[in-house]
Structure formats: structure tokens, C-alpha cells
Amino acid sequence: MNLVQSIFKYKCPRCRKGNLFLPMKSLSDILEMPKECSVCGQATEPEPGFYYGAMFLSYIGTGFTYLALVAVLIIGFKLPLNYTFGILILFAMLCYIPTIRLARSLWIHMNVKYDKKYN
Numbered sequence: 001m002n003l004v005q006s007i008f009k010y011k012c013p014r015c016r017k018g019n020l021f022l023p024m025k026s027l028s029d030i031l032e033m034p035k036e037c038s039v040c041g042q043a044t045e046p047e048p049g050f051y052y053g054a055m056f057l058s059y060i061g062t063g064f065t066y067l068a069l070v071a072v073l074i075i076g077f078k079l080p081l082n083y084t085f086g087i088l089i090l091f092a093m094l095c096y097i098p099t100i101r102l103a104r105s106l107w108i109h110m111n112v113k114y115d116k117k118y119n
């Protein structure tokens with residue numbers, strides 16, 4: 001599995017095999033992670049407050065994505081402002097869980113190196 005697949009499939013950055021998140025049973029389980037990778041033992045939260053950086057990645061990513069979406073809807077499709085923001089809110093609700101998990105996955109992949117010995 002390559003780096004991009006590992007990030008988008010929420011796999012452990014060190015072995016790219018273990019899952020970063022536990023299966024979701026309810027909305028409150030969005031960020032439930034095992035303490036360590038089941039394959040290589042990599043800690044999923046290497047230090048307290050580790051995922052504060054992911055919050056900034058999420059903020060930057062959603063900010064530019066939403067800005068682009070609004071620009072396309074208003075300028076490209078010439079939709080009225082009310083419809084545009086209705087679509088934006090719906091889009092944000094649909095993307096909430098993937099965005100928050102993707103930001104964490106991206107952050108841990110930026111900070112933990114891949115180790116070929118687990119391949």
C-alpha cells in the first residue's frame with residue numbers, strides 16, 4: 001500500500017496494515033482509536049495533545065474547499081446565496097466524519113515514518 005492509499009484508508013503510518021480507527025458504532029465514536037496498532041504496536045496517540053496539529057490541517061482544508069465550492073456555485077452556476085449556503089451546509093454535514101478522520105490520518109502520517117520491515 002502506498003502513502004496516499006494509507007492516508008485515505010486510515011491505516012497505521014508505520015506498517016500501513018493496522019487500522020487507525022475502531023469501527024464506528026455511534027456518532028460519539030468518530031475519533032475512537034485503538035491505543036496502539038494491532039500489527040506493529042505503533043502508538044496511535046504518540047503524546048498528549050498530539051492531534052492539535054490535525055485540527056489546523058482540517059481547518060485549512062475545509063476552509064479552502066468550502067470557499068471553492070461557494071465560488072463555483074455562485075460564479076459558475078449563478079445560484080442565489082440562500083441555495084448556495086444550503087448546499088454548503090449539506091456538504092459540510094456529509095463531509096464531517098471523513099474530514100475529521102482524514103486530518104488525523106494525515107497528521108500521524110506526517111509525523112511517523114514508514115518502516116519496510118513490516119511489509
Ligand SMILES: [Zn+2]
Binds near residue numbers: 012
Ligand atoms: Zn502499524
